[in-house]
Amino acid sequence: MEFERRAKEVIRSIPRGKVATYAQVATLAGNYKGARQVARVLHSSLDKDRLPWQRVINSRGGISLKRGHGFEEQKRLLIREGVRVDRLGRIELDSFQWEAGGMRRSAAKEFLRKLTQ
DNA sequence: AGTATGACGTTTT
DNA sequence: AAAAACGCCATAC
Numbered sequence: 001m002e003f004e005r006r007a008k009e010v011i012r013s014i015p016r017g018k019v020a021t022y023a024q025v026a027t028l029a030g031n032y033k034g035a036r037q038v039a040r041v042l043h044s045s046l047d048k049d050r051l052p053w054q055r056v057i058n059s060r061g062g063i064s065l066k067r068g069h070g071f072e073e074q075k076r077l078l079i080r081e082g083v084r085v086d087r088l089g090r091i092e093l094d095s096f097q098w099e100a101g102g103m104r105r106s107a108a109k110e111f112l113r114k115l116t117q
Numbered sequence: 118a119g120t121a122t123g124a125c126g127t128t129t130t
Numbered sequence: 131a132a133a134a135a136c137g138c139c140a141t142a143c
Contacts, residue, residue: 021125033126034140035126035138036124036126038125039123039124041124058126059126059127063124
């Protein structure tokens, strides 16, 4: 699907040392209700190694993967690139969230234009 | 076609 | 702060 391709492009655009929420990725990819689809893309994506998947977290500022199923690796990867993650996997969005248009729906159009120019 | 399933999100307890 | 209760929607079956 088209949304899936755009979602991957958005994820590849998240800078090192920053994070974005599932909903933020969905919004920038043009489907503000697509958070669960972003999660699905990440869960079932075969080219995971080409994606900075660790930079996508939930809206509460936390790692959504469960302990023993990726939590530890995501935390390690984030810390390695300078993101502060506490014991429970929580991150201060005020400090580490990627700004790119924030959650504004109007930001999506502009972002997509730059993405495909 | 109908139903269950989520790396989710917002609002309400 | 945490959890339930909803809402949501593409996929899989």
